[in-house]
Amino acid sequence: xxxxxxxxxxxxxxxxxxxxxxxxxxxxxxxxxxPAFLKACYQDLKIDYAKFYKMDLLSKxxxxxxxxxxxxxxxxxxxxxxxxxxAGSLETDLDYQESILDENAFASPSVFVYTxxxxxxxxxxxxxxxxxxxxxxxxxxxDASFLIVYLQNLFSTNKAxxxxxxxxxxxKEGYNVFLSLITKDEKGKALTAENLKENYEQFKTRx
Amino acid sequence: xxxxxxxxxIDDEIIAPLGWGTSANLTQIKQxxxxxxxxxxxxxxxxxxxxxEEEKIxxxxxxxxxxxxxxxxxxxxxxxLTVHHLLERNPINLEETVLxxxxxxxxxxxxxxxxxxxxxxxxxxxxxxxxxxxxxxKNEPITLSNACISGGLGLSVxxxxxxxxxxxxxxxxxxxxxxKFTRSGFQLLQAMDSEICKPYDKNRKGINLGExxxxxxxxxxxxxxxxxxxxxxxxxxxxxxxxxxxxxEGLVKVxxxxxxxxxxxxxxxxxxxxxGTATLYNDAMEAQAFGRLNLQxxxxxxxxxxxxxxxxxxxxxxxxxxxxxxxxxxLFPSLGCEKIGVEPSLNIQQNLEEKKLKYALKTASGFGxxxxxxxxxxxxxx
Numbered sequence: 001x002x003x004x005x006x007x008x009x010x011x012x013x014x015x016x017x018x019x020x021x022x023x024x025x026x027x028x029x030x031x032x033x034x035p036a037f038l039k040a041c042y043q044d045l046k047i048d049y050a051k052f053y054k055m056d057l058l059s060k061x062x063x064x065x066x067x068x069x070x071x072x073x074x075x076x077x078x079x080x081x082x083x084x085x086x087a088g089s090l091e092t093d094l095d096y097q098e099s100i101l102d103e104n105a106f107a108s109p110s111v112f113v114y115t116x117x118x119x120x121x122x123x124x125x126x127x128x129x130x131x132x133x134x135x136x137x138x139x140x141x142x143d144a145s146f147l148i149v150y151l152q153n154l155f156s157t158n159k160a161x162x163x164x165x166x167x168x169x170x171x172k173e174g175y176n177v178f179l180s181l182i183t184k185d186e187k188g189k190a191l192t193a194e195n196l197k198e199n200y201e202q203f204k205t206r207x
Numbered sequence: 208x209x210x211x212x213x214x215x216x217i218d219d220e221i222i223a224p225l226g227w228g229t230s231a232n233l234t235q236i237k238q239x240x241x242x243x244x245x246x247x248x249x250x251x252x253x254x255x256x257x258x259x260e261e262e263k264i265x266x267x268x269x270x271x272x273x274x275x276x277x278x279x280x281x282x283x284x285x286x287x288l289t290v291h292h293l294l295e296r297n298p299i300n301l302e303e304t305v306l307x308x309x310x311x312x313x314x315x316x317x318x319x320x321x322x323x324x325x326x327x328x329x330x331x332x333x334x335x336x337x338x339x340x341x342x343x344x345k346n347e348p349i350t351l352s353n354a355c356i357s358g359g360l361g362l363s364v365x366x367x368x369x370x371x372x373x374x375x376x377x378x379x380x381x382x383x384x385x386x387k388f389t390r391s392g393f394q395l396l397q398a399m400d401s402e403i404c405k406p407y408d409k410n411r412k413g414i415n416l417g418e419x420x421x422x423x424x425x426x427x428x429x430x431x432x433x434x435x436x437x438x439x440x441x442x443x444x445x446x447x448x449x450x451x452x453x454x455x456e457g458l459v460k461v462x463x464x465x466x467x468x469x470x471x472x473x474x475x476x477x478x479x480x481x482x483g484t485a486t487l488y489n490d491a492m493e494a495q496a497f498g499r500l501n502l503q504x505x506x507x508x509x510x511x512x513x514x515x516x517x518x519x520x521x522x523x524x525x526x527x528x529x530x531x532x533x534x535x536x537x538l539f540p541s542l543g544c545e546k547i548g549v550e551p552s553l554n555i556q557q558n559l560e561e562k563k564l565k566y567a568l569k570t571a572s573g574f575g576x577x578x579x580x581x582x583x584x585x586x587x588x589x
Contacts, residue, residue, distance in 0.1 A: 081443070086330065086332065087330065088313075088330070088331050088352055090325065090329070090330070093312075093315060093318060093329075093388075094318060094321075094325075096388070096392070097315075097318045097319065097321075097388060100387065100388070100391045101319070107391060107395055108395070109392070109395040109396045112391075112392035112395055112396065113396075113448060113449045113574060115312070115388075115392070116311060116352065116354050116574055116575060117352050118352065118353045118354050118574075118575040118577060119354075119448050119574065119575045120575075121353075121443065121575055121576075121577070122443060122444075122447075122448040122574070122575035122576040122577070123448060125443035125444070125445040125576055126445050126446065126447070126448070126576070128445075129445050130443060130445055131442050131443055131444065131445050131456055131457055131460055132442060132443060133440070133441050133442065134353070134441055134442070134443045134575070134577055135351060135353055135360060135364070135441065136351060136352055136353050137349060137350065137351050137352075138330075138331040138332045138350040138351065138352055139332055139347075139349070139350065140330075140332050140336075143347070146349065149367075149368060149371045149373045150364070150367060150368070152371055153367040153368075153370055153371050154367075156211075157211075157370075157468065159440060159464065171325075172325070
């Protein structure tokens with residue numbers, strides 16, 4: 001179906017490891033708190049982006065994953081951002097909910113803004129200057145078949161030329177990030193639901 | 208390029224404090240009646256919003272055969288009722304139908320009582336599961352949460368899936384209810400007017416909250432439909448997460464892209480149902496964008512002073528109202544703009560007016576920098 005588009009790169013953040021195209025490229029001790037792991041990744045990336053420190057954890061996860069994914073390359077100006085997860089913005093929702101229940105706590109408008117899952121799409125758009133198709137879907141499990149049909153429409157109607165798509169989830173149990181970069185006329189795996197799913201299923205446990 | 212099937216609007220439903228059912232809503236709008244009222248939080252604290260009377264929902268809900276089957280949330284009841292009304296009128300093959308749910312916060316009020324465990328129903332996808340269960344839908348529902356464009360994006364997603372022949376019909380729902388969660392957030396952002404909101408007015412001070420649910424049935428089978436979706440797009444501003452681009456970058460892009468898909472020039476548009484939240488920055492941004500595309504003279508309506516901002520429902524309700532404009536050849540009045548306060552000046556539709564209408568543009572913008580545009584065509588004038 002997708003003759004011209006391929007899965008040209010994939011990134012996984014799981015178990016405090018960063019896995020790029022199937023290889024562990026960075027890791028920390030597993031007992032590090034998530035914010036500390038993300039800060040270590042940020043330092044490993046050797047970037048200077050002050051907005052990173054203001055983001056909620058879901059946005060930080062999406063930011064770090066996309067930085068590794070887009071490292072050493074310029075993204076196509078028409079790269080769509082299509083993400084899924086199961087928990088929405090639940091962790092930040094809980095933080096905000098706590099702040100409005102406790103009268104002594106300070107409820108912050110900037111925390112409230114992050115209680116929308118698509119805010120991370122805004123953060124990635126700003127970072128990569130992408131004025132492109134954006135959508136955030138919520139499903140119980142990673143749905144590769146849906147993504148394929150959706151991308152097929154975006155590409156065949158010229159609404160996008162490329163895409164960053166995948167799974168960006170965070171809840172009390174932990175985080176689970178899998179992003180793929182889909183581009184045109186590059187080397188890579190065929191863009192099929194089976195291949196996306198196979199990539200997603202890798203590295204469920206620490207390598 | 209392979210020809211894609213056309214996507215038609217088969218039926219619609221609005222359940223809102225303004226009216227129960229689309230035609231009840233239209234009756235109110237034609238008479239310039241708002242559902243926004245003052246609601247007390249405490250002795251000295253109040254806010255303006257369009258809220259349901261709980262008994263009204265319950266009375267209607269009790270008529271559904273499964274109404275006692277479990278403890279349903281308010282939003283679940285609204286969605287189940289919307290689907291009930293649509294399926295009652297339209298005997299469609301559910302095996303060829305996909306359910307799409309648009310919501311920003313779903314059942315977020317359940318977090319108030321969450322102590323150690325997270326209630327399953329606070330997960331947004333649970334809404335789709337509930338509707339799927341009670342109407343025996345075969346296909347896995349799709350849920351999206353994309354701030355204030357959610358309801359419009361739901362229509363886009365439906366159109367896109369139908370164009371790819373993934374399904375024959377799409378049942379697109381949009382809804383949100385007002386909770387302490389959203390109310391306190393917009394109070395913190397100081398984004399709420401202390402009176403009924405005034406879209407595009409010089410003295411506009413912010414939004415009112417609202418709650419509602421809506422549904423649209425899309426199909427690749429034309430049936431008796433006279434309305435088709437001919438163009439649509441979304442785009443990010445890539446500018447700020449909680450404020451729009453001052454120059455309306457994303458909005459200009461989505462309108463241009465939707466026009467392009469429809470093979471139309473901006474001059475072909477007959478009327479606009481805009482976002483018009485009545486915040487200082489949103490309305491100013493929209494005027495900039497419409498001006499850049501030379502759309503500033505087109506009759507434009509904001510429905511926010513009827514419904515408040517109903518978030519996940521708003522762009523879907525306002526799309527339905529665009530469709531009704533086309534079907535009835537009527538421009539509906541925008542409420543709340545006495546003295547225009549945007550640059551360039553816009554042609555705010557002040558009265559109910561009969562007019563031959565072929566193309567209607569719906570737009571929306573939201574947090575996260577997202578923008579949406581969709582063009583509906585009236586096939587009576589094809």
